[in-house]
Amino acid sequence: MNKKGVEITLNFIVIAAIVLIALIVAVLFFTGASTNLFGKIKDVQTVSTQEISLATAVCESHCANRNQAAYENPSFSQVMRDAGYNSCSELPGLGAFQAECSGTCSGPAECSGLPEDLCKSHLNANGIKICNWN
Numbered sequence: 001m002n003k004k005g006v007e008i009t010l011n012f013i014v015i016a017a018i019v020l021i022a023l024i025v026a027v028l029f030f031t032g033a034s035t036n037l038f039g040k041i042k043d044v045q046t047v048s049t050q051e052i053s054l055a056t057a058v059c060e061s062h063c064a065n066r067n068q069a070a071y072e073n074p075s076f077s078q079v080m081r082d083a084g085y086n087s088c089s090e091l092p093g094l095g096a097f098q099a100e101c102s103g104t105c106s107g108p109a110e111c112s113g114l115p116e117d118l119c120k121s122h123l124n125a126n127g128i129k130i131c132n133w134n
Helices: 010-031 033-038 049-064 068-072 078-082 097-101 116-121
Strands: none
Touching (some): 049 068, 049 078
C-alpha cells in the first residue's frame, strides 16, 4: 500500500479540539457572553468605617432627640442600604430604639428634658453634677 497522502495523527486532532474550545471560551469572555453562560456574578460592596461612623452618629442624634421613626428608618446612603443596613438597630454597637434611647434625665426641675450628653454633664453653680441619666 502506497501512503503518499498526509496523515493526521490522533495527537493533532486532540490538540486541535483543545485549541478550538479555548478559542470559543476566549471569544465568549471578551464579548461578555460568559456572564450569561456561567451566570451573573454578584458584586460585593464593602462599607467603609467612615460610612459606618457617619451612620452611627446620625442614629445617636435620632436617639438623643427621641425620634423613633427616624431611628427605625434612617436616611442611610445607598451603599449602606445595599450592604443590608436599613435601621439603626442593625449597626454594630446599637440596639433597638427602646433599649438604646429610653433613658430620661432626672434630678431638679432644670434637668427635665435634657438630652443624655447634657444631662450627664450638667453642673450646678458650685460645679457639682446634679442630674442623673436613667
